[in-house]
Amino acid sequence: MCGIVGIFNMYNRSTVSTKTLDRMNESQHHRGPDEGGLHVDSCIGLGHRRLSVIDLSTGQQPLFNEDRSVVVVLNGEIYNYRQLIPELQALGHQFSTKSDTEVVVHAWESWGEKCVERFRGMFAFALWDSSKQTLFLARDRMGVKPLFYSYLPDGTFIFGSELKALMAHEGLMREIDPCAVEEYFALGYIAEPRTIFIGTKKLPPASTLTLVRGKGQVEPKPFWDVRFSLDNPISEADAEAELLERIDESVRLRMVSEVPIGAFLSGGVDSSTIVAMMAGAHTEKINTCSIAFSDPQYDESDYATAVAKRYATRHFSERVESDDFDLIDTLVNLYDEPYADSSALPTYRLCQLARKHVTVALSGDGADEMMGGYRRYNMHMGEERVRSLLPLAIRRPVFGVLGRLYPKADWAPRVFRAKTTFQGLARESADAYFQSVSLARDDLRLRLFSDDFRSKLGDYNAVEVFRRHAALADTDDPLALVQYLDLKTYLVGDINTKVDRASMAHSLEVREPLMDHTLVEWLATLPSHFKIRNGTGKYLLKKSMEPHLPHDLLYRSKMGFRVPLAAWFRGPLRARVREALLGERMLQTGFFNAECLRMIAEQHEKGRRDYSAVIWELVMFDGFLRSMESGR
Missing domain, CATH: 3.60.20.10 (Aminohydrolase, N-terminal nucleophile (Ntn) domain)
Known part of the structure; x- marks a missing residue:
């Protein structure tokens, strides 16, 4: 690298x-x-x-x-x-x-x-x-x-x-x-x-x-694109066998190195799969690295340890405290432009740990996008079934009104949080998916930006990014469409960016076997029911790995690489939030509505709404502005 x-x-x-x-x-x-x-x-x-x-x-x-x-x-x-x-x-x-x-x-x-x-x-x-x-x-x-x-x-x-x-x-x-x-x-x-x-x-x-x-x-x-043909007639048993063969070949290809090599091991399905394949391809002990969190709500280290023991890896683990937020300024300088995935914090720590022991590390990135692993895919497919029953001319006025009138209920059980669902049902598929993945949705951005800034934007809305890619997707399958959109947007702009900058900050090379383009092309030929079945994401991968990984690891709820932002912003980072959102630096840009910034800070601080994702965006944007002021 x-x-x-x-x-x-x-x-x-x-x-x-x-x-x-x-x-x-x-x-x-x-x-x-x-x-x-x-x-x-x-x-x-x-x-x-x-x-x-x-x-x-x-x-x-x-x-x-x-x-x-x-x-x-x-x-x-x-x-x-x-x-x-x-x-x-x-x-x-x-x-x-x-x-x-x-x-x-x-x-x-x-x-x-x-x-x-x-x-x-x-x-x-x-x-x-x-x-x-x-x-x-x-x-x-x-x-x-x-x-x-x-x-x-x-x-x-x-x-x-x-x-x-x-x-x-x-x-x-x-x-x-x-x-x-x-x-x-x-x-x-x-x-x-x-x-x-x-x-x-x-x-x-x-x-x-x-x-x-x-x-x-x-x-x-x-010079290349992936086409979701979904027309592979292969049986499920043969698909399981071929998937393992392809992953094994991709892993072996990426183990060529003249320097120490290892793997990230979070305890999730994807990284555990990579470690299992590496163990089968290598006669020596595999080096594995994982981060443990002091907050049990975010900690997967027990699962990582179980996999490490099963495959007798040389396992290295370090604990990250739940108040590990001193990296904010480091991340601002690392990513150069505004970037707001808070999992960059533990990813940075993981790369820091790995570099102490290896120069090359294999990761499990790419599996969620290609094999249907995100929870949001299930929700989108459910909405798509409703959209298919009613024409847009009916959905837009009916569900649009419901989306505007239904109260925002971040505090409520998911079944009662229908505002976003109603807003999605009033849109076309790509627009609805954009709405579901947006950190600051259209209505909030409308209030967040100043009148002057909105005039500079003209008619431009970020949904155009999704519409541009959707026009090239060449599929009417609901799951395939959002997989294609994620491959073109989230995987590149978020996941790959996060890992590249965090790893390179420590001179660590990270290789992604599950992003091998030949594997991606083959997965795109498989019908969508091989990827999600009865609500189970990454169905084929999990079935194929049953002989190799514990059942409770394969079928537990997806946890992700998260940090407790909401608690930080109401506690130890409260002053920093106020400085970023209510300080002169943000207002001097002319981009933002001061009243909206104050509302976001106060309502989150008092626990009335969870604005943690948007506050993180604002804090990181303020950090970018500060770095520009310093002449970096």
């Missing part, structure tokens, strides 16, 4: 500033503390920070082809590089290293832009072909590895693995994008391709960007 940066003078041959390039590169030192390298050649400059995992002795970057006409910087891993090397050698290419990075330069020479279709892995890379005066950038199919870029007003193109690398360039514009603010408060993150700054973007997953000197700006091109 590494960090990459670059500067490309698109319209002239003025030499790239080595000083600026080095400053951008060193801003990401944490991503690759082992080595750093720069390449500057007239109009192009590439930088790389290396975390050594494969080919420790000769895998330095930037890396060249035989005649040095092609040079690449890569962040990530090409897992099938060993299979590609003999194929490329047969085409006449000579290899001087044993690294996966060298596969990229030779694959480009043979297959051009289509080389990415041959790669199986997690990656973001930039390649300069001097003979063609072409810069080629690519990002992996599932968006595991990040890549930010910006076209500067003077014709310079810059890119980096993190936004902080671009912020190290004096020419980057730092004007906040109102649409990004709208997306952030709706979702808790800023969805691809947008960033917090106007003119700066994220390269979308499964996309490439090809720039030719003198030809001007271009848009990214997709």
Whole structure:
């Protein structure tokens, strides 16, 4: 795992500033503390920070082809590089290293832009072909590895693995994008391709960007998508067997390493599955790492310990106290732009623990999205059955009125919390799902934002992110649709972002076997009743793992990686909440309605409403503004 940066003078041959390039590169030192390298050649400059995992002795970057006409910087891993090397050698290419990075330069020479279709892995890379005066950038199919870029007003193109690398360039514009603010408060993150700054973007997953000197700006091109065909005629028994075979193969592929390797073990189904597969693929003891919480309401450590004992792993566990909120400012600086998943706190601690013992860790991320693990999927499918009975022309006025009139009841049992359900039934499927996952829903954002800020937004609503993806989903199956939406939004913008920044902060490489694109493609062919059945999520995975994991672990209620925000904001963080929500910094932006901010703070403090998710968004946004003030 590494960090990459670059500067490309698109319209002239003025030499790239080595000083600026080095400053951008060193801003990401944490991503690759082992080595750093720069390449500057007239109009192009590439930088790389290396975390050594494969080919420790000769895998330095930037890396060249035989005649040095092609040079690449890569962040990530090409897992099938060993299979590609003999194929490329047969085409006449000579290899001087044993690294996966060298596969990229030779694959480009043979297959051009289509080389990415041959790669199986997690990656973001930039390649300069001097003979063609072409810069080629690519990002992996599932968006595991990040890549930010910006076209500067003077014709310079810059890119980096993190936004902080671009912020190290004096020419980057730092004007906040109102649409990004709208997306952030709706979702808790800023969805691809947008960033917090106007003119700066994220390269979308499964996309490439090809720039030719003198030809001007271009848009990214997709090279892959997943299609939920749901038409696989396989029997349940055969599907169970094949699922295990595919997971086992994906795990084995990701265990190739020349440094210590281990796994995250939360005690949930997904991470426990990975550990079970690793134990079967490895003759030595597996290293496993888990976080225990002092608050039993959030603690899964007993389940993690049981799995560790079953597979005789070398298990490491540390306890996180229920008041571990000192990391807030650290997270603000880590994520560069507003980001509001509070599970980033324990994830940071888990990566910190893991790095003490391993350099590479396997995780179970991706299972919920592809195998139907989220509780919200069941609720959406129930609403969808009602929506299918009544046309929108009837649902919209009837349930719209009920949604407006029914009181908000966060305190009540779920069966009585019907306001959100009524609001969902009054919408189309994608709009309803957006409403269900929003942290600050439409009605609250309407009150939260000032009149002036809403005028800057115009007609833009973050639901457009979901509508854009839904138009490409190519399915009318209710579960498949929301799975597709989560793959394109939540998985990339939230989960992958969280894990990448938290792990890279500790120079830890995290690999996700359940996000292997060949596994994802196969799961998308399975009918939805293999994923959710009789209210049981991840049905096929759980059935297939029954011989390998305890029944009570497989079928217990999903807990998640949570922290006690509501209690923090009424107790030890009460003063910080008031400072963030009621201080001058937030009001000076002109974005917010002061009365709404006061209402949120007071009603949560008095226990009248649980605004913890929105307060966390506001606290993190205030932290971002503070970091901007400091000139970071």
